[in-house]
Amino acid sequence: MNENTMPSEEEVLLTFAVEPTHDRKTLERYLSEFPEHSIALVDCSIELMLDSTRSNNVVESTEDTVEHAWQRFQAIMSVDDDAPLINPFAKLNSTAFKSLAKRLDITNLLLVRLRDRAIEPMTIPIRFIQKLAAELELTGDAVLVFLNGSPSMISNHSFRSSVKPMVTNQITFQEAIETSQLTDSQKNSLKALED
Amino acid sequence: MPEPLKRKKKDGTQYERPPEIEAFLEKLEIVESSERLRQFETLSKTKPGYVPSEVLVYFLRRAGIEGAKTDFEKIFRILMKRVEQSLCSIIADSRIADARGIREEIMGRFVERIAKDYKGSSSYLDFFEIRFDKAFAAFRISALRQIGPSNVETIPLGTDEDHGLEISAEIEAAAADFQSGNSSILDDPAFRFELTAAIDNLPDDQKRVIGLLLQGFQIDSKDKNIMTISRILKCDERTVRNRRDRAFKTLKTILQGENV
Numbered sequence: 540m541n542e543n544t545m546p547s548e549e550e551v552l553l554t555f556a557v558e559p560t561h562d563r564k565t566l567e568r569y570l571s572e573f574p575e576h577s578i579a580l581v582d583c584s585i586e587l588m589l590d591s592t593r594s595n596n597v598v599e600s601t602e603d604t605v606e607h608a609w610q611r612f613q614a615i616m617s618v619d620d621d622a623p624l625i626n627p628f629a630k631l632n633s634t635a636f637k638s639l640a641k642r643l644d645i646t647n648l649l650l651v652r653l654r655d656r657a658i659e660p661m662t663i664p665i666r667f668i669q670k671l672a673a674e675l676e677l678t679g680d681a682v683l684v685f686l687n688g689s690p691s692m693i694s695n696h697s698f699r700s701s702v703k704p705m706v707t708n709q710i711t712f713q714e715a716i717e718t719s720q721l722t723d724s725q726k727n728s729l730k731a732l733e734d
Numbered sequence: 735m736p737e738p739l740k741r742k743k744k745d746g747t748q749y750e751r752p753p754e755i756e757a758f759l760e761k762l763e764i765v766e767s768s769e770r771l772r773q774f775e776t777l778s779k780t781k782p783g784y785v786p787s788e789v790l791v792y793f794l795r796r797a798g799i800e801g802a803k804t805d806f807e808k809i810f811r812i813l814m815k816r817v818e819q820s821l822c823s824i825i826a827d828s829r830i831a832d833a834r835g836i837r838e839e840i841m842g843r844f845v846e847r848i849a850k851d852y853k854g855s856s857s858y859l860d861f862f863e864i865r866f867d868k869a870f871a872a873f874r875i876s877a878l879r880q881i882g883p884s885n886v887e888t889i890p891l892g893t894d895e896d897h898g899l900e901i902s903a904e905i906e907a908a909a910a911d912f913q914s915g916n917s918s919i920l921d922d923p924a925f926r927f928e929l930t931a932a933i934d935n936l937p938d939d940q941k942r943v944i945g946l947l948l949q950g951f952q953i954d955s956k957d958k959n960i961m962t963i964s965r966i967l968k969c970d971e972r973t974v975r976n977r978r979d980r981a982f983k984t985l986k987t988i989l990q991g992e993n994v
Contacts, residue, residue, distance in 0.1 A: 549876040556872035557749070557864040563950045567961050578942075578965055583875045585945030589930050590871050604838070608814040608845050609807065615849035648832075648881050651839060712867055718832050 548633070551576050552583045561587050594716045627685055628654040642674055644728060649719035652710075655688070660686040662712040664732040736760065741860035751863055753786045762789060767805055774812045777819060786882065787816055787866035791859055798852045810848070817841060820870060829935070840877045844870075857895060932985050940981035943974055949984070 546554070551573050558565050566584045570577050579700060640650040652658050653671070663686065665679070672682040710718075716729050739749045749750040751759070762770050762785070770793065776784045783947040790813050797806040821837040830836065851859045933944055947953075948964045954964045954971035964971040 548879070549873065552872035553861045553869050556868040557861050566949060570961060570966060579875065580878060581942050581946060581966060582879070582938075583872050584949060585941060586871045586875050587868055588945065589934060590867065594742070596749065604818050604841065605811050605814045607838070608817075608841050609811060611842055611845045612810065612849055615846060616852070636880070648835065651881060655842070689769050718835050719834055 546573075548579050552579055555580060555583060556587065623646050627682060629679055639674055643670065644725055646720050646725070649715060649721065652715050652719065656686055657709055658686075658715045659709045659711050664712065664729075666732040667712075667729065670732075736763065737796070739860040739863060740857040749860055749864060751788065752865070755786060755792075755863070757793055758786060760790045762793070767802075771805065771808050771812075774809060777816065787813065788863050790816075791862045791866060795846075795851065796858060796861075814841065814845075817844060817870070820867070821874070824874070836878070836881060839881060840874055843877050844873065847873075857975070934986075936984060938979050939967075940977045940984070943977040944981045944985075947978065 551569070555561075555565070555569050561584060566580065569580050573580065629635070636650065636654075640647045643650070653663075660683065667690055668682055668686070669679045672679045675682065712729075712733075716726050721729070736751075736756060739751065741749045743749060762773070765773075773783060773785050774793075778784065792808055794806060794809040794813060797803075797809060808895055818841065820839070821840060825833045825837050825840075827833045847856070847858050850856045933941060936944060943963060946966065951961065951963050951966070951975050953962060955962050962971075963974050967974065
C-alpha cells in the first residue's frame with residue numbers, strides 16, 4: 540500500500556487476503572485500521588472462511604469465455620495511453636457511480652456496461668443518452684463520442700492471436716435491458732425511451 | 735533465482751511469496767518452456783502435477799517482460815480457464831440471476847488488471863503471486879460490491895420472513911456447539927460442505943452475523959474495548975440476535991439432519 544494515499548477498498552481487501560492467517564485478531568486489526576471498509580472486510584473474511592470448505596469440482600469451461608478475455612486484453616493493449624481520452628465516468632468514485640445509477644433509475648450493472656462500452660451505441664435511445672449526458676453535465680454529443688470510442692477493431696498487432704482479430708463483443712441496448720437485473724418497471728421505462 | 739516481488743507492506747518491508755511457491759518457481763525455472771506449459775495445463779487441484787496459480791502468474795508476468803508473446807498468450811488462456819472455473823463454481827447459473835453477465839464482468843476487470851501490470855504501471859499482480867485464491871476471492875468481493883450487492887441476488891434455498899421465531903433448545907445447543915468448534919461433526923467434510931453451501935445461501939445480513947460468530951466474535955459486550963458484532967455491523971444487539979435466530983432457523987434443517 541502506498542502510505543501517501545488512501546488505499547482503495549479493493550486494495551485493502553487484497554492486503555487482508557494475503558495475510559498469513561485470517562483469525563479474529565487479524566480481522567479486528569483491519570476493522571480498526573479501516574473502519575470505512577468494515578462491511579467489505581467482514582464479507583471478505585467470511586468468503587475466505589467459506590472458500591476453504593467449498594468443493595473443488597472442476598467446472599466445464601467454455602472456450603468462448605477465454606477467447607473473449609483474450610480479445611479484451613488485446614483491445615486494452617491497443618489503446619494508446621498517451622492519447623487524450625475523455626472518459627465521463629472517470630471522475631466518479633464508487634459512491635458517485637452508484638448514485639448516478641440510482642438517479643438514472645437503472646442498475647449498477649447496466650451503468651457498468653455503458654461505462655465499459657459493452658453496448659452497441661447505435662442501439663442506445665438518444666433520449667437515454669441525453670438523460671445520461673445531463674446527469675454527467677456533458678453534451679449529448681460528448682457522451683456519444685465516448686460511447687462510440689471503443690471497443691474498437693484491434694489495431695495493435697503486437698499480440699497475434701490464432702483467430703482473426705475482431706470487434707469485442709457488444710450487446711444491443713435491448714439485450715442489456717433484459718440481462719442487467721432491472722425490475723419490470725425499470726425495463727418498461729427504458730423501453731419507453733425507444734419510442 | 736525468481737525475481738523478488740516489488741510491492742511493499744505498510745511497514746516498508748517487501749512482500750514475499752510463501753516458501754512452497756518459491757520452491758515451485760525454482761523448480762520450474764530450469765525446465766523447458768514447452769514442458770512448463772504442459773504442466774500448467776492441469777486444471778484440477780486434486781490431480782497430481784497441478785501447478786498453483788501463483789506460479790502461473792509469475793511466469794505470465796515474466797513472459798510479458800521478456801516479450802515471449804506465444805508463451806504469454808498460452809499462460810493467459812490457462813489462467814483465464816482457471817478463473818472462469820472458480821467463478822462458475824461460486825457464481826453459479828443455478829443460484830444467481832444473470833450469473834454469466836456477472837462472471838464476464840469480473841473476468842473483464844481482472845483482464846484489465848493484467849493489462850495494467852503488463853504495461854508496467856502496477857505491482858498489483860504481486861498479491862496474486864502470494865495467495866492467488868484468497869486474492870481472487872477478495873477481488874471478486876470488491877467487484878461484486880461495485881456491481882451492486884443489492885443487484886446480485888442469490889436465490890435462497892428457502893426464505894422465511896417470519897419474525898416471531900421460536901428456536902428450539904436443541905437448535906440453540908447445536909448452534910452453540912457449532913460456534914465453539916467442539917462438535918465432531920465439523921470434522922466430517924461432507925457436513926462441512928453442506929453447511930458451507932447453506933451459509934452461502936443465507937441473506938447477506940444473516941450471513942454476516944453467522945460468519946462473525948464463527949470467527950469467534952461475541953454479539954454484544956458492556957466492555958467498550960471489545961469489538962462485537964453489534965458494533966462492527968453498527969446495529970442493535972437485538973437486531974443481531976434476530977438475524978442470528980433467523981439464520982439458525984434456516985440452518986436447522988442441516989443441523990438436525992446430522993442428528994446433532
